[in-house]
Amino acid sequence: MPVRPSALHVVVYGGLAAGLLDIINATTFWFLYSGAPPARILQAIAAGLLGKESFAGGASTATLGLILHFLIAFGMAAVYWLACRRWPILLQRPVVAGRAYGIAAYLAMTHVVLVGLLLAFVARWSAHRR
Numbered sequence: 001m002p003v004r005p006s007a008l009h010v011v012v013y014g015g016l017a018a019g020l021l022d023i024i025n026a027t028t029f030w031f032l033y034s035g036a037p038p039a040r041i042l043q044a045i046a047a048g049l050l051g052k053e054s055f056a057g058g059a060s061t062a063t064l065g066l067i068l069h070f071l072i073a074f075g076m077a078a079v080y081w082l083a084c085r086r087w088p089i090l091l092q093r094p095v096v097a098g099r100a101y102g103i104a105a106y107l108a109m110t111h112v113v114l115v116g117l118l119l120a121f122v123a124r125w126s127a128h129r130r
Contacts, residue, residue: 007078007081010077010081011074011077011078011081012074012077014077014080014081015070015073015074015075015076015077015078016070016073018073018076018077019069019070019072019073019074022069022073023041023042023066023069026041027041027042038062039058039059039062040055041065042061042062042063042064042065042066042069043055043057043061043062043065044065045065045066045068045069046061046062046064046065046068047065048068049064049068050064072109076105080101083101
């Protein structure tokens with residue numbers, strides 16, 4: 001009988017696969033679309049943490065962007081693994097579930113600024129209720 005992979009294996013291998021495919025897709029697309037070098041794309045990821053200064057940081061901010069990119073991918077893999085433990089239908093229908101999760105992840109990442117703004121206002125509202 002085959003040994004079931006541990007949660008760590010699922011998160012690490014899933015995160016590595018998803019992160020690698022995603023960053024290859026992003027850097028290739030933006031290079032072909034606008035001539036942006038891969039380092040610029042990675043600096044754009046780091047800009048979420050550092051702001052516009054990220055683009056003047058050279059290889060160090062590009063490296064930070066790559067690390068952040070893979071941390072996000074590992075996090076997404078971990079969330080999906082946890083969801084599969086709670087809802088086994090995700091394992092029974094991987095194509096449908098994977099597509100739905102991909103869309104949800106895309107929307108969350110695309111609108112993360114809006115979500116952050118919403119959370120900031122909710123926190124403010126909550127703090128004023130005391």
